[in-house]
Amino acid sequence: MKSERVVFVHGAGNFGAAAWTRQHGMALEFDCLFVRRHGFHPVAAPLPTDFAQDQRIVAEALGSGGHLVAASQGAVAAMMVAVERPELVRSLTLAEPACLSLTESLPATAAHKARVQPLFDRAGELTDEEFNREFVRLVFAAEPRTLDTPEAKRAARRLRLQAPPWTAPLHIVPGVPTLVLTGGWEPLYEEVAGYLAETGARHTVAGGGHRPQDTPAGADLISGFIRTHSRKAA
Incomplete structure (x- = not known):
């Protein structure tokens, strides 16, 4: 059986595979793609945020379907895809998601x-x-x-x-299996995670500040959640 696709979407700092050093080993088990969002290039001049272009990049990377793992501002594009194309998303994992459009009034x-x-x-x-x-x-x-x-x-x-994340066109949450990881350091991200948990997501505080995916617990939670919702598990 062909390996399942897992698409990783970075935040505002490191991008591509450099943003997911703890997850490189997952390529032994899954078909992992570490995408670059719009305007992120190692040599070319940076470009302003384009939420629609980011959404397109993520959707195209998923191909016929797979799992999404996204961090910080990258969670916006991942959630937009999961909302509009839920049939493509088997699971959604968000690390410290900056989905502030959802919690703007909190x-x-x-x-x-x-x-x-x-x-x-x-x-x-x-x-x-x-x-x-x-x-x-x-x-x-x-x-x-x-x-x-x-x-x-x-x-x-x-x-x-970069555009402020609260300007993203994201106003509802997807109905797909969702795991939210936070670092337990900043009320802003705990508030977003709490909102998502109230709408059906599973929320775990994994430590690691703004990068819970880098902790041993966070890395294990990501891979475990994807295995739980893989075709094999089904």
Whole structure:
């Protein structure tokens, strides 16, 4: 029997296979594709967010169907596909999903939006470095790394071009088996996970900050959830 397809969708940082180092071994068991979202390229200039293009990329990667695993802002495109093409999605795993359109009126998301929206409003007036510094300070309460390589400079340009996740055209949740992993560090993502859990998803706090997929527990939960909903299990 042909291996089942698993499509991995990255967030706003590392992309492609580099975003999923703990999941590379799953390629021994599944047909794994580590996609690049629109505007993410190792050499070409970054492009602004295009939710529809991201959705198309993910849907095409699924082919005739398979499993979706997505992190942070990548969860938006994954959920859009699962909502509009549920027949293609056997399972959906979301790590710290930034699906803030769904929770825009809830307390943590509303506070986050109020804090960060003014920065996005000024994005056209700021340099890449200025935007990057302020974004990291506001969202992660940390100091950004120095933009001393071409890769770091492209990443900062890409970050400034990203659309706020609460502007994504995502307003309902898919009716497919869904696992949500969070790091237990930020009320914003716990709020999104709680919303999804109330609509039928399974939610587990796996640690690891904004990257629960990198923890041993998170990696095991991802592979286990996919096996549970694979054709073999069925």
